[in-house]
Amino acid sequence: MNKLLTVSLSPHVHGKDSTSRLMTGVVIALLPAWAVSVYFFGWAALYLPVLSVVFCMIFEFLIQKYMLKKASSLKDGSAVVTGLLLAFTLPSNLPIWILAIGALIAIGVGKMSFGGLGTNPFNPALVGRVFLFISFPVQLTSWPVPKGFHTSLTDAVTGATPLGMLKEGMRSGEQVSTLLKNVPDHMQMFLGYMGGSMGEVAAAALLLGFLYLLWKKIITWHIPVTILTTVFLFSGLLWLINPANNADPVFHLLTGGVMLGSIFMATDYVTSPMTPKGMIIYAIGIGLLTVIIRRWGAYPEGVQFAILIMNAFVPLINMYVKPKRFGEVKKNG
Amino acid sequence: MEYFVILISAIFVNNIVLAKFLGICPFMGVSSRLETSVGMTGAVAFVMVLATIVTYLLQYYVLNPLGLGFMQTITFILVIAALVQMVEIVLKKVSPELYQALGIFLPLITTNCAVLGVAILTIQGKYNLPEAVVFSFSTALGFGLALVLLSSIREALDMVEVPNGMKGIPIAFVVAGILAMAFLGFAGLV
C-alpha cells in the first residue's frame, strides 16, 4: 500500500447535520408564512424578501472579502436566514433603500462586527429591524392593509395593526373592550388577515413552520412554547383582573410578532442559551417583557425589544445555568 | 412621586449610561471582566447614595439659604472627591482584593460623572430626601445592570474571534449601542 493512512482521534464518523442543512431547514420552515404573506400583500411581499436576502449576502461577501479579509462563508446560509427574517419583520410597502440600510446594519453591525457567524451576541435581523424602527419611525409604522394577491406596492392602503389600534385607542382613553370590536376576529388573525409586517401575520403558517422545525429537530420546543405560554398566562392574568382595560390572551398570541419572534427569532442558536433550563428562563423573560412593553410601554409591540434585551442576558445565563451533570456530587458545607 | 416609578425610570427607561450618557468611562473601563464590574457597581452605589445625601443637605441647608446656587458644581464635586478618597483609603484597608481589582477606577469614581450627575439631577428633579436616596440607589442599580450585561457579553466575546480593528473598545461600544437600542423599548413605561 503506498497511500498513507489517515490517523485522527475518535470519533471517526460524523452525523448528517451541517450548518447549511440547518439553515436550509429554517428557510423551508419559513416558506408557508412567506406564501401567506404574498397572498395577502402581493408582489412586494415576494420580491422584498428576495432582495433582502440578496443585500445581506452582498454585504456579507463584501465585508468578508475587503474588510475582514477572510474566506467567504456565504455557503453556510446564515445570511439567507438573516435576510429573510429581516424582511419578514418589515412592512411590505417599505422603500427598497431602507431595506438596504437594514440589511447593512443587520449584517455589518449585528453580525460581522463581532466576527461573523456564531459570534454575535444579538440577533442580527432584529438589530437591523430595531435600527430601522428607530431611524425611520414613519416608514416602519405604516402598515399595508392586506388586500390580496393583486395588491401592488403603489396602491397599498395603509392602516394600523391590531396592536397599533389598541395602543392608539388606549392612549386616547378608550376602553379596550370597545376597541377590540374593530379588529379582525381571532380566526381571521389566525389565518393572517390583518395589517402587519410581511412574515408575522399568519399564525397558522408560522405554526406549520414550527412543526417542521420540531420534526427536523432543528430547534427544541423550549423557547417557543415557553414564550407563548408566558405571554398567554401573563396577559391572561391581566385580562382576568381587568377585562375592560386589557386585551384577551388569545389576541396577544395572534397579533404582532409573537409567533414569528418566538419560533424563528428567539430560537436563533447563536443568541439563545445553551441549556434547556437556560432557554426557559430566557423565554420567560421574553414573554414577560413583551407583555409589559405592549401594555405599559410607548410602543404597541414589544417582541423585538424583548428578544434583544434577553439576548443581552444570554452570556449571564450561560455562565450560571449549567446542565445537570451526570453524577453530580452534592457538596455539603 | 412613587418610589416604584423612580426605580423603574432610573433603571430601565432613563438608564444612566444607556440613555443619559453618564459614567461611560468606568462603564467601558471596568467592563472587561464580570467580577470587577460587580465590585464597581457596589462601590458606585455606595458612593452615589452617600454623595447624594450629603450634597442634598448641602444644597438645601447651605447653598440655597445663602443664595449660592452657582456654587453647586464646585461644592458638590469637592464633597464627592473627599468622599471617594475616604472610601478608597478605607477599602484599601478593609478589602485589599477589591482594591486591587478596582485599581485605578476607584479614584476615577470621583471623575465618574454619574456621581456628580446624579447629585445635580437630584436637585434639578426636585426630589425630597427619601426620593433622592431611592433615585440615586436605583440609578446605581441601572449603572450596575448595564455594566454587568456589557461585561458578561465582553467576556463571552473574549472567547470568539472578534475582527482585529473591532477588538476591545470599539466592539464594546457596538454592544453598548445595541443595548441602548434595546433599552429604548422601555420608553414610555413611566
Next chain:
Amino acid sequence: MNQWKNFNKGLIAENAIFVQVLGMCPTLGTTTSAYNGLGMGLATTFVLVMSNIVVSLVRNYIPDKVRIPSFIVIIASFVTVVELTMQAYLPSLFEELGLFIPLIVVNCLVLGRAEAFASKNTVWSSTLDGLGMGLGFTLALFMLGSVREILGSGAWLGMKFIRGDGMLIFVLAPGAFLALAYLIAIMNKFNRKNA
C-alpha cells in the same frame, strides 16, 4: 521639538477619545450636532488648559492626601467660570449642552491630565499638553458631531442637505454609541498604519 511633542501627541497619537477613551460622557452626550461638539470641545479645552497651568504651578505645595480634592476644586472653579460666562453670553448654547457643562469637572480627561501630566511637569509643558489634548478632544467631538448630524439630521453645521429627516437613531443614544464605535475602529486602523 520636545515641547512640540507635548502639544502634538494629544491631537492624534494619544487622542483622548480615540486612543485613551477618556471623557466619554460629554463626547456622547453633546455631539448631536457638529456645532455642539465644537462648543463643548472648546469649553473643555479652556478648562483643561487653565487647570493644567494652575495645577503645575501649585503642584509642589499640595500634600498627597488632598491632591485630588485640591485639583478638583481648581478644575471646578474654572468650570464654574465657564458656566457663568456661558450662561451670561451664550445662553442658547448653554441650554443645548445642559448638564454637561458642570460635568466638565468630572471629565476624566481633565483630572486625568492634571494627575498624570500637570502634576509632574512644568507650566509651559502643561499648557501645551492641555492645549493639545483639548484640541484633540475638540477635534474628535467635532468629527463625531459631524457624523451624527449628517447621518441623523441630514445636515452639517446646521445646513440641511436632504429633505425630511435623517436616521433618527444617530441623534439618540444608540446611534451615538455606534457612531463612536466605528469612528474609534477607523482611527485605530489609521493610527496603526501610521505607527
Next chain:
Amino acid sequence: MSNTVLYTVISLSALGAISAVILYFIAQKFKVTEDPRIDEVEDVLPHANCGGCGYPGCRQFAEACVKADSLEGLFCPVGGNEVMAQVAEILHLETVEEEPRVAVIRCQGSFEHRPRTSHYEGVSTCAVEHALYTGDTDCPWGCLGLGDCVEACNFEALYMDEKTGLPVVIDENCTACGACVEACPRDIIELRKRNKKDRKIFVSCINEDKGGVARKYCSVACIGCSKCFQVCPFDAITMRNNLAFIDSDACRLCRKCVPVCPTHSILEINFPAPKVKKELVTTAAANSSGKAGGQTDAAAGKNASSGDSTEPQNKND
C-alpha cells in the same frame, strides 16, 4: 464686597478645611501597611506577566522578592540580570547572576530527513498528536511540528519554518522564559548557555533508540556511535541511552565533534564559515537539505554554517 462673595468664601473654604481634616483622620485610622517596595519592584519588572519566573505574574514575583531574604532562586528571565540588579538595589540584596540562556530546538527531522508514514488529521496541537501516536513519522522522539511551542512563546521568539516543518528560534527575542520547554510534549527544546555572539554547539536530536532503529526513520538522528564523545578534548560530551549530550557549561566551542558526526546531528550555530570558498557547494546542499534546519538564526542573517563536509556514511547494521 457683597454678601455673596463673603458667603462664598466662608462656605467653600470651610468645606475645604473640613474635608481636609476628616481626610486626615481617616487616613490615620485606616493606614495600610503595605510594603511600598512591592510597587517599586513591580515597576522595574518587565510587566510581561509570562510566568517565566515561576510566579503567576509580575506582581506576585515582586511580592516574593520583597519577602525573600536573598534573591537566590528568584530570577526574571525576561528582564535578565539587568532588571534583577535593579531589584537587588531596591531591596538592598545581592544579585545572583544567572547565565543568560537561549532556547534551542533539538530536532532536525525536517520533511526530507524523516519520511512521513501516515497523515495526521485533527486539532493542530503537538500535545494531542503526541498522546495519539508517534506522529506523521515513525520517530517517537522528534518534533511533531504543530507548533505548541510557538503558541506558548510570549515574545515572538519562535516561528514554524514552513519548508522544514520545524520551529526556529529567533535568538534576540528569546528571553529564556522556558514557556516553550514547558509546552513541548516531547521535551525537545532546551535552554542552553548563550555564549559569546550566541554561538552554540549541540546535538540536535534526543533520540534514544538504537542507531539501527533510529536510522530507519530519520537520516539525521543521533545514532549513539560515540564518535563525538571520543573526539571531544574537554569531556563535554556524555553518552547515555544511545544519545550524545553536550554540556553547555563544559563545551568550549572547539567544534572538533561537529565534523565527525556521521549523521550531521551536531549543529554549530552563529560561527563564521571559515572555508567559505571550498565549502560553497556543500553549504548550499547542506542548507537546502535542512542542515541548518530548525536552527537558522533568521534575524541575524548569520546562518548556521556548514562547517561540515563529511558525507553521511551508510553504516547499517
Next chain:
Amino acid sequence: MAKKESTLLSMFLALFLVTLISAIILGFVYEFTKDAIAASRAAKQTEALKKVLPPFNNNPVQEMYKKAVDGDTLYFFPAREDSVLVGIAVNTFSPKGFSGMIRIMVGFLPDGTIKDVAVLEHKETPGLGEKMVRSKSNWSVQFQGKNPKTYRLAVKKDGGDVDAITASTISSRAFCDALERAYKNLTEGGAK
C-alpha cells in the same frame, strides 16, 4: 518630584487655601456675570412674549398674574399698547409629553385667536417631538390665527383639526393639551 508630606497642617492649609482662593475668584466672577445672566434670562421671556404677542409697549411681566391648575401654575401676561389690551400671553404646560413636562408660551389676541406659540421648555426626542420647536420645524405655524372657539385643539386622530407631527402623536397631543389648558383657563375668567 518632591512630594509634600501629608501632615494635618499641610493638608489643612493646602485645601483651605485652594478653596479660599477659588471662592474669592468665583465670588467675583459671579458678581460680575450676575446681571448679565439675569438679563439674558429676562430677555428669553420677553423674547418669547414679543414673539407670540402683537406689538405692545407695557411691561407684561410686571402685570403678570398666576393661576394654579392641575398641580402646576399658569402664568398670564397681559400686553397692552397704550393701555389698550392687545393680547394675553399664557405660559402654559402639559405633563403629557413623551418624556414629561412641556412648557409653552402661547399668545392670544383679545378675541381668543392664537397669535403664535413658542416652546419654552421640553424634553421631547430630538428629531421627533422636538419638531414642535420652531427652530426645528415649521409644524407649530399651523396654530397661527386659529381661534379655538371653532378650531378643535386636538390631533386629527382624536377627531381634532391639528395635523400631528409625523410619528409623534404623543408630543402633538401634549402640545394641544397645553394650548387647550391655556385657552380654557383664559376664557373661564382669566380674561379681563
Next chain:
Amino acid sequence: MTVQKNQLKTFPKGGVHPAENKLSAGSPIKILPLPDRVIIPVVQHLGAPAEPVVQKGDTVVAGQLLAKSKGFVSANIHSSVSGKIFRIEARFDASGYKRLSFVINRHEDEWDPAIDRSDTLHEKITVSREEIIRKIQEAGIVGMGGATFPTHIKLNVPKGKKADILIINGVECEPFLTADHRLMLEKSKELMVGIHLLMKALEVDKAVIGIEQNKPDAIALLNGLAEKSPGITVQALKVKYPQGGEKQLIKAITGREVPSGALPVDVGAVVHNVGTTLAAYEAVQKNKPLMERIVTVTGKSLQDPSNFLVRIGTPVAEVIEAAGGLPDDTGKVVLGGPMMGKAVSKLDIPVTKGTSGILIIPDSEAHRMPVQPCIRCAKCVSVCPMGLEPYLLMLLGQHQLWDKARQERALDCIECGSCSFVCPADRPLLDYIRLDKMRIGALIRKEKKAVS
C-alpha cells in the same frame, strides 16, 4: 418472558444514534488460520507492564506464561501460539508507539496440557470465590469491553464497599461491531456459567444482562437460558449510543448514578463485558488463559465483513487479509468501533486483548470536514451523556484555560464522541476535551507533587 416495547430501558440524558451498520451480524465466528509469527506486547491492559519471564530463544507452548504481572494494576501475559521466541524488543502496537513485545515464530500448535481444549460445557462450579478470582488473575483476564482494566481487581470489592448487582454488558452500542453479539449467540451456555462464576466471585445474587434491542435473537436466546438460572435476568435496552458506557448502563438498568469521581461499586454495581465473562468461564472451568479473542473485521468497502476467533498477537494485516484483503480505497484503519476506536498508522501491529474490531474506512469517509465556527446550536450539550458542555470545554481548551475547564468538569468526559459526532459545524470537540483532560491531569500531578 417476552420483551415489550414499554419495558425498554435506557439512560435518560443525551446520547446519539449513529447508523448501526452491523454488517457482520449474520456471519458466524470463524477461526482465523494461525499466523506464522505473533507479536505479543507486555502491556495489553490498563496499568503497569508485565515482567517477562522467558528469554529470547526459548521455546514456548500456547497458554504458557510469558510475562508476569507487576504491580497492583497489571495482568499476566501468555503465549497464544507454540514456537520459539524470536526476539523481545520494542514493536509498534495499537498505542501508536513501540512497546516491549515478544516476537514468536510459530511452530505447530501445541497447547499447555493443563488447558481443557474440549467443547464440553462445565456447568458445575466447584471452586471457591477466592479460587475463581485467583484463576482469573492467573489467566491474565482484562476487561474486553475496551478499557482493558484487569478483571480480578474489579472482582475484589474493596473493604467497606458491597456490590449487590452484577451487570453483564452485552450492549455493543458501537456501530459496525458484532463480536459481542456473535459471542452471545454462539457461546450462550458458557456465558451463563461465566455469569454464575462472576456472581459467586462478587458474592451477589443478582445479575442483569443488558442487551440493546437491535439484537433480538440474542435477547431471546439468553432470555430462554436466564429463565432457568435463578438470579439472572435479561434487560432489553433502547438502541442508543453510548449505552455500553459503564455509567450509562448502570443508570439505565438500576437507575443509580455513579457520582463524579467515584467507582461503580460505590453504587453497588459491577459491570463486565460478555467477552470478559466468557474468558472468566474458560479460565476457571477450563484453565485456559486469555490468549484468543473474537474480533470483528468490517467496513463498507471490505469484501467480506466477518467475525474471527483470533489469537492474541496476530498482525492486524493478516486478519484483514482473511476478510478479503485491504480494499484499495482504504483511507483509515480503526481498531475498535467508529465512535471510540483508535486509528492506526500501520498494519503490522498485533491484535491484543482489547481489540474488539478492525474497521476499514474508505478514503471518501476517512477525512474530517473543515472546521466551521460554532453556531451555539447546543446540540453537543444536549447529546452529552455526562451533562457537560462540550462547546465550552473546547473553547476553554483553545484558550488554554485549564483551571476553568476543570471547574467545568472536563475530567468527567467519558470520551464517547457523541458531541463531535453531532456537531453541525464539524468542530473537533473531543480532540480539545482530551487536551483539556491531559493538561488538567498534568496540573493535578503538579499539585500533588507540591503537596508532598
